[in-house]
Amino acid sequence: MKRLFLYLLTFLWLGFPGLANAVDGSKFVLLSSTIGPIDAGIVDALENAFEKETDIRVRHVGAGTGAALDIARKGNVDLVMVHAKSLEEKFVQEGFGTQRIPLMYNDFVLVGPAADPAGIKGMKTAAEALGRIAEKGVPFISRGDKSGTHVAEMELWGKAGLKPAGSWYQVYEKGSEGNAPTLKYTNQQGAYTVIDRATYLALKDQISLVILVEGDEAMLNYISLIPVSQKKFKTVNATDTMRFVNWLTDPKKGQLIIRDFGKEKYGAPLFFPNSEAWQKAQKK
Template sequence: MKRLTGCTLAILLLLASWTSAALAEQGFILLASTIGPIDAGIVSVLEDAFEKDTNIRVRHVGAGTGAALKIAQKGSIDLVMVHAKSLEEKFVADGYGTERIPFMYNDYVIVGPADDPAAIRGTKTATEALKKIAAKGAPFISRGDKSGTHVAETELWAKAEMKPTGPWYRVFEKGSEGNKATLAYTNTEKGYTFIDRATYLSLKKEISLRILVEGDEALLNRISLIPVSQQKFPKINAQDSATFVKWLSAPDKGQKIVNEFGKDVYGAQLFFPDSKEWKARAAK
């Protein structure tokens, strides 16, 4: 029998209590979200605004994308918010989710020490930067937890036609705690890492690392919504989940919040609207 980690056990216990409440009443949605948007604060803001508009409560658990999808495969979640296309497509293809719905995006950056020992600052492509880090043998910290961020990182190494190995490439043993924990650890190790911009901005004043590579198309980080299949799990709250998805996708509701989030606190936009409805309005 596979041993549960403390974090996994805590999530399952929390889900058990919430699932009981959800089954007892309508107007209650369970969301499994990738950790980055939770850490940034946007998930709670969206949940609160939605409840105010509709009287439908949303409660979330945070996990890396791989873990979030595994939780949803148990039928104890109504909706997932994730960011790893290959894992999402498999989740839908296997019948656990109904469809991938574009929601929002931000971007990844490569950060490192201000003195930049691998000399990657201003490198035009992220793959070129990774090659320089590897050639120098500079410390690189990976989440290593099959989260969306880790999947995106490994895909980038593959594009660079490299398989990182050696003492310079370090897997953070607490990577499953999320990007904030990984970034803070990288800072103490004076290393490089691959991280989303929102996490960096949220910790910018507390760390000495700098953004060294950005703007490459390969660094875009698209976040999707996937309703869990009611055909697979008849007891999930598909009706209220559909209402939430529609609200999140609406240009004057969820997408407006996404578009404005972070500007007042960080002086920069953390996420960008990506729904079909938002794009349709922008195209007019």
């Protein structure tokens, strides 16, 4: 009943057609996804292509990684798409998820004002740059919401050996709304932040912030799928969920869409395929 209620909510929020074909609980999959891929548009692209091929509907709700996993802990969805390894591993260890399945990746970048008052432009590591920002006490905005982006940011502060605090370090009160609102707010404040490249590329024509530090291996942003355990929740649609997972990770299907997504609009892909099947195919 909870699954049906959540499906009805997604229908009301997003106006999906054909609700009558899905209310029996079969032939649809519910996904809770981190917000970044939703904002970038790739979640819709993947769902629509899968539905066209299989007639299985996939509908999603968006939340930061921590919140997306909490939705799944209540048995309200079949699958999660998230990007915080430590939280993902805990979710599986607790028995809520079956396994972490690599899907795709992009990377985080450190952005700030073009004038760069902290003087971090071109630094090789985020840790060095964050250390300089803290030393100079220049404004930095954090999502602060235990999302995948926030977890990644805190890991980077950890590599710098710092626990950020002070008037210069601001937690955005609406950070839970996602990376796009956070980046726009950072732009308004003329501050620095850590953000995923896809969000930056999607908004770069609307903001004046520039990428100042990039290319650090520690800033890679890996996105995983975790099927919710049917042993934990009998209502989970495991059959159609695994069809979706297998399609997403297929080198000739979902992975090709991921490879090409964003090229036409931005001149470069927003994400890179990373499934085990894709990696094996590239080695042949």
